[in-house]
């Protein structure tokens with residue numbers, strides 16, 4: 001299916017996990033993929049090599065999106081490669097942290113918000129000159145933007161600071177969709193449940209796996225590809241009338 005033939009796409013945090021699967025899905029659909037990464041040069045280069053070996057177009061670009069200048073640096077490099085037009089932007093890069101309420105530090109909080117909210121906010125701002133009629137943005141949010149997961153209690157670790165970054169990004173999605181809609185730019189979130197990646201290391205234990213399956217109607221662990229296929233659809237013409245939405249991709253979690 002070549003629904004994105006001739007289109008350009010930037011995926012942040014593409015070296016592994018959901019970002020990597022998304023970069024591959026967009027390349028399969030025909031897009032020229034810019035695979036952004038933080039530090040994992042080798043993984044990013046192997047992704048680019050895989051896309052090219054399959055006949056696709058890809059380039060790797062590095063930038064630390066947690067730094068104040070990260071978004072502007074990345075936007076500049078993107079424009080140097082693609083020129084005037086970015087059709088698809090996938091804001092995927094993110095970090096998580098689990099801790100007891102009493103153990104969170106100001107630095108934890110600031111790093112989570114810098115990476116998961118400030119980076120995407122300023123990347124959209126900096127890329128505005130190359131986003132136009134027909135461009136679209138998909139943000140990787142999370143089911144935890146709307147649902148409390150785990151076992152709440154002051155003695156138990158939780159991901160509440162991470163969850164609040166995803167709440168913030170979903171608010172941005174609605175505002176971006178409203179502001180950019182008149183320019184013909186769509187903006188949506190995709191909200192995965194638990195997906196088997198490096199981030200969700202608790203799924204590697206029997207107990208974590210059981211808790212995850214217990215929450216879901218479809219009794220298996222979610223895979224990065226389960227999310228990537230939905231992102232590829234959201235980026236395609238088939239999703240032309242969807243904007244400002246958050247699409248759950250969670251195997252029916254906490255129904």
Ligand code: NAD
Nearest residue numbers: 013017018038064065066092093094142194195197199200
């Ligand atoms: P992952 O840890 O495998 O991937 C995260 C990616 O973000 C990596 O490529 C990493 O290098 C990049 N990144 C992090 N900080 C960065 C920085 N400062 N600068 C540049 N790149 C940076 O995890 P994943 O599960 O693939 O996560 C991808 C997205 O999906 C995240 O936004 C995450 O919050 C979201 N998500 C994941 C799950 C899950 O269960 N795995 C569930 C819901 C949402």
